[in-house]
Structures are given as C-alpha cells and as structure tokens.
Amino acid sequence: MNETAIEQTIPEDEGYALDSRTVAAIRLAVAAGDRTRLGALLEPLHPADIADLLEQIDSGHRREILLLGAGFFDGAILSELDESLREEVISFMPSDVLAEAVRDLDSDDVVDLLEDLGAPQQEVILGALETADRVAVEQALTYPEFSAGRLMQREVVRAPEHWTVGEAIDHLRANEEALPDQFYHVIVVDPGMRPVGYVTLGKLLSSRRSVRLSELFEDSFRTIPVTQPESEVAYAFNQYHLISAPVVDDAGRLVGVVTIDDAMNVLDEEHEEDILRLAGVGESSLSDRVVETTRQRFPWLFVNLMTAIVASLVIAQFEGAIAQVVALAVLMPIIASMGGNAGTQSLTVAVRALATKDLTGSNVWRVVRREVAVGLINGAIFALVMGCVGLVWFGSAALGGVIAAAMVINLGVAALAGILIPVTLDRLGVDPALASGTFVTTVTDVVGFFAFLGLASVVLL
Amino acid sequence: MNETAIEQTIPEDEGYALDSRTVAAIRLAVAAGDRTRLGALLEPLHPADIADLLEQIDSGHRREILLLGAGFFDGAILSELDESLREEVISFMPSDVLAEAVRDLDSDDVVDLLEDLGAPQQEVILGALETADRVAVEQALTYPEFSAGRLMQREVVRAPEHWTVGEAIDHLRANEEALPDQFYHVIVVDPGMRPVGYVTLGKLLSSRRSVRLSELFEDSFRTIPVTQPESEVAYAFNQYHLISAPVVDDAGRLVGVVTIDDAMNVLDEEHEEDILRLAGVGESSLSDRVVETTRQRFPWLFVNLMTAIVASLVIAQFEGAIAQVVALAVLMPIIASMGGNAGTQSLTVAVRALATKDLTGSNVWRVVRREVAVGLINGAIFALVMGCVGLVWFGSAALGGVIAAAMVINLGVAALAGILIPVTLDRLGVDPALASGTFVTTVTDVVGFFAFLGLASVVLL
Known part of the structure; x- marks a missing residue:
C-alpha cells in the first residue's frame, strides 16, 4: 500500500473538518508562494479547522504557511489551537495583528490563552487589552488553575x-x-x-x-x-x-x-x-515531536519494565520446574495474558464509573462482589477450556488440572484487583486512571505465574 | 479495611450527586416502610440523582423503593435512567403516572425513551401522547437509529x-x-x-x-x-x-x-x-447483573485466549532452546509485556486521534514515522537496560545481546502495529477501538517471542 492509496481511502469527514484535497491544495499554494491562493483557500475555513490544519502538518510546513499567510490568522485560531503549538504560532504573528485579535476574545478565552504562555508573550497580550479587560483577566488568573474561576467568563447579564x-x-x-x-x-x-x-x-x-x-x-x-x-x-x-x-x-x-x-x-x-x-500516555498531541513523545512514553514503560522484572523474579523461583517440564514455559504466558485482560476489563469499568460518580461508597461492595463473581465464572469456563487444551496438547491430565486451577485463581484475583486498586487510589486522591493499570497487571502477572508454577511444582514434580 | 471504613472514606462529591448519607437514609426509610420520609428525602433530589440512586442499589432494594415510592417518580427520571433499567422501572409505574410524565417531555426525550423499550411498553407511552405529539414521535422513529433525526427535537422556533x-x-x-x-x-x-x-x-x-x-x-x-x-x-x-x-x-x-x-x-x-x-468491554453498566456482565466480558477474553494460544505455539517451537537455557523462560515475558504496553500506547493515541479527526489521510504517514521513531528510541534505551540486566543476572553477554536486540525489534513493531492496525480498521469501516487491542497484542506477543527465542536459538545454542 503506498502513501497515496492510504491517504485517499481514509473516509472523508462528511463535510466537516479538512478534507485531504483542501490540505493538498494549501500545501501547493504554499510551495508556490501564492499568497492570494492561500488566502482564498483559508477564507472559507472555520478557525477550528485552520487550527487543525496547523496541527496536522509538520513544523517546517507550519513555518512556511505562517510566514506566507501571516495576515490571515486571527485570535480565534489561537484559542482553538493545541496548547503545545500556541507559543510557536504566536511568535509568527505581528504584534498588532495579535493585539487586534485578542481584543475580540471573551475574557475566558483570553485566560485560557494566557495560561500556557511564557511571561514575555503574556505581557504582549495583556498589554493589548483595554484596562478594564486586563484587570478582569489578571483577576481570573489569581484563581487556581483548572478551577471554575479560570473557566468562567466575567461578562454577566x-x-x-x-x-x-x-x-x-x-x-x-x-x-x-x-x-x-x-x-x-x-x-x-x-x-x-x-x-x-x-x-x-x-x-x-x-x-x-x-x-x-x-x-x-x-x-x-x-x-x-x-x-x-x-x-x-x-x-x-x-x-x-x-x-x-x-x-x-x-x-x-x-x-x-x-x-x-x-x-x-x-x-x-x-x-x-x-x-x-x-494506556500509560501522560499527555500527548499528534503535533508533538519525536523527542517530546519519547519522553512522554518512557516513564510508564520504565515502570512496566520494573513490574515485568518482578514477575520474572517469580518465574526464576521455578527454574527447576521449568527445566523438567518445558510445557510450563509454553503455557504460562496464557495465564498471565488472561489475567491481565480480565483485570483491565474490571479496571476500566471502575475508572469510568468513578469518573461519572456511578461508583460510590454506597455500592462499592456490591460492585466488588459482582466483579469477583464474574471473574470466577469466566475463570471456571476458561479453566475447562484450558484444562482440555493442556490434556490434548501435552497429554497430561495433571498439567490440565494445574492450568485450570491457576486460571480460576488468576481471573478471580484480577477482578478483585481491577476494582479495589482504582477505588483505593481514588480514596487517596490519586487519579485512578493514572496508575491503576500498572498495579493491576503486576498483581495478575505475579499471582498468575506464582499460582501456575507453584501448583505445577507441587502437583507435577 | 471493613466495609464501613471504605464507604466513609471515598471522597464525597462536593455537593453534587448523592452522598452516602442520603442513600443510607433512603434505605432506612424504605426498610421502615416510611412513605412520608421517603418522599421528603427524594423531593430535593434532581431526577438525574434519583436515577443514579436507582442504578446504584441492587434489584431487590430497587423493587422496594419503587413499590413504596410509586407516586414520587416522574417521567424525567426515565430519561435519565440507564437504558438497561428503564423497562424494569416503567413496569412499576402506574400507567396514569407514566402517561402524565411522558406528556411533559420534549419529543426528542420521548424518542430516546421509546427506542429501548419493548413493543407493549412503547404502545402504552405512544397511547399517552396527544395525537400531534404521537405523530411527531412516530415520524422520528422512522429515521435510522443514532442519526440526527432521532436526536433532534421537532419543536422549532x-x-x-x-x-x-x-x-x-x-x-x-x-x-x-x-x-x-x-x-x-x-x-x-x-x-x-x-x-x-x-x-x-x-x-x-x-x-x-x-x-x-x-x-x-x-x-x-x-x-x-x-x-x-x-x-x-x-x-x-x-x-x-x-x-x-x-x-x-x-x-x-x-x-x-x-x-x-x-x-x-x-x-x-x-x-x-x-x-x-x-478494554474489551462491549457495553457495561454498574447495574447489570452477574450473568449479563459475564456474557459481556466473555467474548473478548475468548478472543484473547485464542491469540494467547497462538503466542504459545510460537514458544512451543523453541522448547528445545528453553530446555537448554531456562533463563529464556524467565526473561521472555518481559519482552512480550514491554511490546504489549508500547503497542497500547501508540494504539490509544491513534484511536483517540481518529475519533477527534486529528489523524487523517494528510498526516498519517508523518504520525507513523514519528511513532516508529519513538518506538525504536525507547527500544534502544530499554535494550541497554535489559542487556545489562541479562549480563548481570545471568552472567551472559550473549543473552544480554539477544534480549537487547529483541527489545528494539519488538518496540519498533509495536509502534508500527499500534498505529497501522487502527487506521486500517477505520478505513474498513470497523470501529478501531473495538478490535485493535487484540490485534496489536497478538502482533507484539508473536513478534516478541519469535524474535527473542529465535535469536537465542541462533546465538546461544
């Protein structure tokens, strides 16, 4: 599949957003240095769409468009733009255009804009406002970040x-x-x-x-x-x-x-x-560069490495068993994978329910009981399946029994961990979406490997 | 930690939603059969909060509340209620209360209500409407489900x-x-x-x-x-x-x-x-029962089992190598886990960007290049770490080299799969959120195990 083919076959957006044809035409106009044509192409676009355009192209093209089309970009685009690009785009705007643009915005949009800018750019924008507006914006900035005070508009009827x-x-x-x-x-x-x-x-x-x-x-x-x-x-x-x-x-x-x-x-x-x-991605924007993206992804992968090593240490305790029965090494990832997925299911339901305030002190124990029951029932079904697989594949009823028992244990524990870990984090004031995944898969890996290999050591050796 | 402790320590909702104390008081009133007290407790609550209350308690308590408080539940509660509970709650409402309640709703809310009901209950509600309203609602139901026609209100100024x-x-x-x-x-x-x-x-x-x-x-x-x-x-x-x-x-x-x-x-x-x-959870509501929940979770776990077995089959090809070098069994889950997590990171960013139309035909190849670059850089860093771990833990530079090489390969492939799989599904008209996870982890498991064990067979044996 070549680049053009995939570009053309991604479904277009039913009249919304930018279609690839417009983007391609804009690129052509910029490459030709045709300012009039660029203006004509940008004119019918909503500021939100122009902001999307700037986000979708790479920084080299962005620079070219901003230089060629300086006069066409107004303040509304700044409000629509991803925070990571605002400073870059503002630096291309002549300060009179910027001032003019900012004066048209409601106070909440100006505040939103200022929050993410460095001090020099904040000065330029504040300086462009009329005194009354500036006082209003400065007042709003005294409220805590992410509070109603920052979100509200001060113009009230x-x-x-x-x-x-x-x-x-x-x-x-x-x-x-x-x-x-x-x-x-x-x-x-x-x-x-x-x-x-x-x-x-x-x-x-x-x-x-x-x-x-x-x-x-x-x-x-x-x-x-x-x-x-x-x-x-x-x-x-x-x-x-x-x-x-x-x-x-x-x-x-x-x-x-x-x-x-x-x-x-x-x-x-x-x-x-x-x-x-x-998913272990802190903040992310498609317009971030490789270095930023690498830095954003790294920490969670690092934490995951640590927990994976913990799981490996559990396996290392059973090296003797594995050396004798290599089938254990073949089957053990199945137990871990099923536990991880069942835990993620419970976890996601819990995280979402905490966010919508559907999971509260009043029903948490009912939900825990339900999740564990579901985990054990699914565990029992998959135990049956894997017991047969173990028996047929490796011809050992004992191995089938071991994997079946480990499956029930791990899916039950996965359900329990999947709900109690986010609830506990929420109680401690930590965003449960942030850290729950790592904890839950650590629990299911460790419990899964330990149950499977431990039982195997007892039963098979 | 006992039940009461955790109930009390979940942070309350700053004046919104139901607090545990109100829920407890309502339960007491119901247990005592105190209709007046129940009415007094329900009266200040917003219909959305009463709907939440009904969702948070189990079906036995729900029945009791609905029987005791029949007169207190109006049509607005029905619109707020989770779809899975509407039929149950409607069956407790006297038909004159239901009719009265429904007549106050805007046409879009009536349509929303009717969509999920069985034919007999639809009849009751349609019968309760005035002729003009009924015609309007029936007309709306002729539009496709999940279309603007179902969502709109027909009352226009x-x-x-x-x-x-x-x-x-x-x-x-x-x-x-x-x-x-x-x-x-x-x-x-x-x-x-x-x-x-x-x-x-x-x-x-x-x-x-x-x-x-x-x-x-x-x-x-x-x-x-x-x-x-x-x-x-x-x-x-x-x-x-x-x-x-x-x-x-x-x-x-x-x-x-x-x-x-x-x-x-x-x-x-x-x-x-x-x-x-x-997360592989199709539809879910905290008020679903164990049987429904088990049925909702099962399919994806089953698919996951199949893909895990595929990964196991890859491992089985290298039984001989594992029997000779048991350290391989200890270390191989680390490769798979890192690949799975890196893939999930790319995948989630891609799914979200497709949903917000930020990932389009115009920038898909730039994003693919970025993701793969990020995967390879992080892969190289973790290759270094794991190379050292392999060397120190197992005293084998060759083993360290093998795990390092497998890490780079798997994180690069994870990034590629994490972005190309959802984009391809989207192109085929399949919701990328639905199936991507399974495909991506299958790819990372298979590639991870194959790269690690295959390289080990060549280098170490």
Missing part, C-alpha cells in the same frame, strides 16, 4: 430582583454594546449581588412586559463556587443539563458565568486524559 | 426571512404556550422552509424592533442533514462551538433542531464506548 420583563429588555437594548457574544440567561441578583435565580431569554422574549422576573425563574438554577475544580463543573453541566450557571465567590456574590460550551470542552479534555492515562 | 425583530418578538409572545422548554435561536427560513440563517435570542432582545432578522444572522450558522450519524453531530458541535443547529431533510427543508445538551450527551456516550471498547 444581571438584573435586580424587582425588575419586570420590560425593564430587563429595555436594559439589554440600552447596553447592546456591552453584552457578551453568547448568553442564555439573565441572572437575577439580590442587593448584595448574590444570585437568587435566572430567567431564560426564551421566557423573557415570550412573556408580557409587566411580568416580574421572579415569576419566571427556572428550576434548573444552581450556582458554582469559583474555586470548584473544572471537572466537577463539567460533571454538573452534564448531570443536570445546565446551559449556563452563575459562579459565586466565598461570600456568595456573583463573579461570572460558566456556559455549556466551556463545560463540554472540559468534559472532552477529561475524557482524553482518562483514555490516555489508562 | 422559526420565522420568515422578511420579518423584523418586533414581528418575531410579537410572534413569540402570541405563541408562548407552544414554545419549546429550551431554545437559543430563532431559525429564519425561506418560503420553501429551507433554513437560511439564525438569530440568537440575545441579539433579538437587544436589538431595536425595526431591525430585520436577516441583519442579525450569526456566522456560526450551519445545518445538519437528518440522516447524519449522531457522532458526527456531536463532533460538529464540539468543533464549531455550536449551541443549536437546524436539522434539514434531503430537500434542505427544516425538520427539527439539535441542541448542545443533546450533543454533549452523545459526546459523553461516545467516549464511554471508546474507553470500554479499548
């Missing part, structure tokens, strides 16, 4: 309790310029600036002008503490179908609002983190 | 092109009763009912009555084909920061609208599917 629909609408019309790009509720506050309810814009539009706002409050109203971790914020949005939620400080005063698009973004990032951490 | 802000607001006020619970845009249609743009409610509220709607169109406007898979819809919402999007039929006519909360839900389900499939 609020109204006092005693207002009517008519007064609220007049106020909106009078302040058209100052309104956020997107907002979904008018937040009603008491005289101490504490949110007491909110009204959807739909209700505001469809109610008579004389109706009081307080008669139109939504049931879904709930506030978010400014220091709450963003993962909890995303959970609340998903669980309670929120569209926007007011953020309050320690005194309960309104300081901002989180909207569902930000929450969706966090949810997506949390998922990415979970799935990558489960 | 639309306006003709020539309307002004004032006309739109007057129309909304006059039709207050018929408006959807939540809507974020007024969709502007041409005389053929084709959407041509949309206006946010914020713009509508803050603009003068004389402004024409067409002057207020948003840039973000894009339509969704009614047959588009819901995963693509969720991707578009996430990529382009959509809040709602009109859904059109083949002729481009407006048939409904998808809102971001539904898209967020799909995104969450897609992630769950990916993470579980990668």
Whole structure:
C-alpha cells in the first residue's frame, strides 16, 4: 500500500473538518508562494479547522504557511489551537495583528490563552487589552488553575430582583454594546449581588412586559463556587443539563458565568486524559515531536519494565520446574495474558464509573462482589477450556488440572484487583486512571505465574 | 479495611450527586416502610440523582423503593435512567403516572425513551401522547437509529426571512404556550422552509424592533442533514462551538433542531464506548447483573485466549532452546509485556486521534514515522537496560545481546502495529477501538517471542 492509496481511502469527514484535497491544495499554494491562493483557500475555513490544519502538518510546513499567510490568522485560531503549538504560532504573528485579535476574545478565552504562555508573550497580550479587560483577566488568573474561576467568563447579564420583563429588555437594548457574544440567561441578583435565580431569554422574549422576573425563574438554577475544580463543573453541566450557571465567590456574590460550551470542552479534555492515562500516555498531541513523545512514553514503560522484572523474579523461583517440564514455559504466558485482560476489563469499568460518580461508597461492595463473581465464572469456563487444551496438547491430565486451577485463581484475583486498586487510589486522591493499570497487571502477572508454577511444582514434580 | 471504613472514606462529591448519607437514609426509610420520609428525602433530589440512586442499589432494594415510592417518580427520571433499567422501572409505574410524565417531555426525550423499550411498553407511552405529539414521535422513529433525526427535537422556533425583530418578538409572545422548554435561536427560513440563517435570542432582545432578522444572522450558522450519524453531530458541535443547529431533510427543508445538551450527551456516550471498547468491554453498566456482565466480558477474553494460544505455539517451537537455557523462560515475558504496553500506547493515541479527526489521510504517514521513531528510541534505551540486566543476572553477554536486540525489534513493531492496525480498521469501516487491542497484542506477543527465542536459538545454542 503506498502513501497515496492510504491517504485517499481514509473516509472523508462528511463535510466537516479538512478534507485531504483542501490540505493538498494549501500545501501547493504554499510551495508556490501564492499568497492570494492561500488566502482564498483559508477564507472559507472555520478557525477550528485552520487550527487543525496547523496541527496536522509538520513544523517546517507550519513555518512556511505562517510566514506566507501571516495576515490571515486571527485570535480565534489561537484559542482553538493545541496548547503545545500556541507559543510557536504566536511568535509568527505581528504584534498588532495579535493585539487586534485578542481584543475580540471573551475574557475566558483570553485566560485560557494566557495560561500556557511564557511571561514575555503574556505581557504582549495583556498589554493589548483595554484596562478594564486586563484587570478582569489578571483577576481570573489569581484563581487556581483548572478551577471554575479560570473557566468562567466575567461578562454577566444581571438584573435586580424587582425588575419586570420590560425593564430587563429595555436594559439589554440600552447596553447592546456591552453584552457578551453568547448568553442564555439573565441572572437575577439580590442587593448584595448574590444570585437568587435566572430567567431564560426564551421566557423573557415570550412573556408580557409587566411580568416580574421572579415569576419566571427556572428550576434548573444552581450556582458554582469559583474555586470548584473544572471537572466537577463539567460533571454538573452534564448531570443536570445546565446551559449556563452563575459562579459565586466565598461570600456568595456573583463573579461570572460558566456556559455549556466551556463545560463540554472540559468534559472532552477529561475524557482524553482518562483514555490516555489508562494506556500509560501522560499527555500527548499528534503535533508533538519525536523527542517530546519519547519522553512522554518512557516513564510508564520504565515502570512496566520494573513490574515485568518482578514477575520474572517469580518465574526464576521455578527454574527447576521449568527445566523438567518445558510445557510450563509454553503455557504460562496464557495465564498471565488472561489475567491481565480480565483485570483491565474490571479496571476500566471502575475508572469510568468513578469518573461519572456511578461508583460510590454506597455500592462499592456490591460492585466488588459482582466483579469477583464474574471473574470466577469466566475463570471456571476458561479453566475447562484450558484444562482440555493442556490434556490434548501435552497429554497430561495433571498439567490440565494445574492450568485450570491457576486460571480460576488468576481471573478471580484480577477482578478483585481491577476494582479495589482504582477505588483505593481514588480514596487517596490519586487519579485512578493514572496508575491503576500498572498495579493491576503486576498483581495478575505475579499471582498468575506464582499460582501456575507453584501448583505445577507441587502437583507435577 | 471493613466495609464501613471504605464507604466513609471515598471522597464525597462536593455537593453534587448523592452522598452516602442520603442513600443510607433512603434505605432506612424504605426498610421502615416510611412513605412520608421517603418522599421528603427524594423531593430535593434532581431526577438525574434519583436515577443514579436507582442504578446504584441492587434489584431487590430497587423493587422496594419503587413499590413504596410509586407516586414520587416522574417521567424525567426515565430519561435519565440507564437504558438497561428503564423497562424494569416503567413496569412499576402506574400507567396514569407514566402517561402524565411522558406528556411533559420534549419529543426528542420521548424518542430516546421509546427506542429501548419493548413493543407493549412503547404502545402504552405512544397511547399517552396527544395525537400531534404521537405523530411527531412516530415520524422520528422512522429515521435510522443514532442519526440526527432521532436526536433532534421537532419543536422549532422559526420565522420568515422578511420579518423584523418586533414581528418575531410579537410572534413569540402570541405563541408562548407552544414554545419549546429550551431554545437559543430563532431559525429564519425561506418560503420553501429551507433554513437560511439564525438569530440568537440575545441579539433579538437587544436589538431595536425595526431591525430585520436577516441583519442579525450569526456566522456560526450551519445545518445538519437528518440522516447524519449522531457522532458526527456531536463532533460538529464540539468543533464549531455550536449551541443549536437546524436539522434539514434531503430537500434542505427544516425538520427539527439539535441542541448542545443533546450533543454533549452523545459526546459523553461516545467516549464511554471508546474507553470500554479499548478494554474489551462491549457495553457495561454498574447495574447489570452477574450473568449479563459475564456474557459481556466473555467474548473478548475468548478472543484473547485464542491469540494467547497462538503466542504459545510460537514458544512451543523453541522448547528445545528453553530446555537448554531456562533463563529464556524467565526473561521472555518481559519482552512480550514491554511490546504489549508500547503497542497500547501508540494504539490509544491513534484511536483517540481518529475519533477527534486529528489523524487523517494528510498526516498519517508523518504520525507513523514519528511513532516508529519513538518506538525504536525507547527500544534502544530499554535494550541497554535489559542487556545489562541479562549480563548481570545471568552472567551472559550473549543473552544480554539477544534480549537487547529483541527489545528494539519488538518496540519498533509495536509502534508500527499500534498505529497501522487502527487506521486500517477505520478505513474498513470497523470501529478501531473495538478490535485493535487484540490485534496489536497478538502482533507484539508473536513478534516478541519469535524474535527473542529465535535469536537465542541462533546465538546461544
């Protein structure tokens, strides 16, 4: 299969994202140094797609595109871009273009942008903002990273309790310029600036002008503490179908609002983190270079090497048995592999259930019992299969019995480890997705080899 | 560690979800048959939390709660409930409560509910709807499962092109009763009912009555084909920061609208599917029983057994070598384990990147080259480590050399398989998360054992 063949046969994205043809045309335009053509190709693309384009090409091509198309890249692209590329791309933007671009962003997007930049670039961007905006952004940066305070936008549409629909609408019309790009509720506050309810814009539009706002409050109203971790914020949005939620400080005063698009973004990032951490990949982006990627992958492989050596030390205890019955060496990886996979199944279900708060103190023991029962039942079925395989392949009923017993033991232990290890890590405040895999496979390897070779030593020798 | 200790030490959920204390109190009320107390405990809970409660307890307790608390469960709980429990819970609801509850739901929620029910229960629910709603729901069910047509709500707020802000607001006020619970845009249609743009409610509220709607169109406007898979819809919402999007039929006519909360839900389900499939768990819910869970876990373990036997057959070819040098049996699981883990790392990055459309025909070969380079570099580092281990542990430079060479080969192959297998499956229209893991570990096991034992046979014997 040559490169062109596979490029053409990967299914295209049904009208979304970049198709390979556009990417190829852009590359051609850049190679030809055709600035007009490049502009024409970039113009119809959404900033998110242009960001994807920059992520998909290598750094040499990226440099060429950025140099040729300097004027075509605006601030929205920066928000969409993978964090690892932002500094690189910003360094190609003329500072007036950068300043202009940043001024159009909502405060939460500016904060998101600043978080990952070095001090000199932060200065340039902060300097480009109007004073009020700069103060707002600097204030947001005082909240802990990954908190609601960083996620929220500070532009809030609020109204006092005693207002009517008519007064609220007049106020909106009078302040058209100052309104956020997107907002979904008018937040009603008491005289101490504490949110007491909110009204959807739909209700505001469809109610008579004389109706009081307080008669139109939504049931879904709930506030978010400014220091709450963003993962909890995303959970609340998903669980309670929120569209926007007011953020309050320690005194309960309104300081901002989180909207569902930000929450969706966090949810997506949390998922990415979970799935990558489960596989022993810390952080990863397709635009990372070889050296960075090697560094990211190395630690978990190293930990895995250590645990594999531990498993080997267990095997080494039974060298004598293996020398006498070489079939043990042939069969032992089967036990380890089945244990590892059964453990990973339980583990993944547990990690996911902890993330969605479905696995709690109330049901953990019921889940443990279920997992172990499932492990033992599957263990028994596979014990039967492997017992026969052992008997037929090596003509030894005793060997068949040993492998069958080891299978039941290892699948039972795998289930227990697969659930208790992530639950315990979660209890200790460690992300269970991060370290559980290593612990679980160490347990199943050690138990599997020990049970199989130990039983074999007793029964066969 | 006893049960109570671990129950109490699992971190509570910062005001969200159910805390163990509430669950315990509810159980007590049910055990005491105290209907009033149960009602008082359920009353402040969000339907999503009550659904979680029902999912977290076992079926015996669930039955008791449902019998005692029959009147307290409304239709919203059904929408929140895990699909595997809906039939069970519906069977406990008096049909008038069910009918009443269902009538309050938006059409998309009713469709979502009906999809997973048996025919008799579908009849009950359809019978409870008013004629117009029933026709709408039946129409939605004619669209393919997991398509935009099933996901959308049919209640749409639309306006003709020539309307002004004032006309739109007057129309909304006059039709207050018929408006959807939540809507974020007024969709502007041409005389053929084709959407041509949309206006946010914020713009509508803050603009003068004389402004024409067409002057207020948003840039973000894009339509969704009614047959588009819901995963693509969720991707578009996430990529382009959509809040709602009109859904059109083949002729481009407006048939409904998808809102971001539904898209967020799909995104969450897609992630769950990916993470579980990668671990060889098809579908899973904590409320599944032992038998169902065993059945769900079995197939992948069975496939894994087959592939493990294939790996064993490779080992069996080298029985003679192992009998002469037992150290080979001790060390060979290390090679397989490292290969399996390195392969899983590449695989997971690839599966995730395919899901987010970051890995495309345009960059697949660059990514393959990067992964293989990373695999070979890490392979070389671990080759050095293991070479030393082999030398020190077994006092054989030749054995050290063999394990070092096998390590480089296996980590290089692992990287190649880890990326090419999911890309190929994706090209063939198979979900790469579903089957890649098995293929990749089979490749790394077979290559690892063959390289290590084969080299050993040549070099050491």
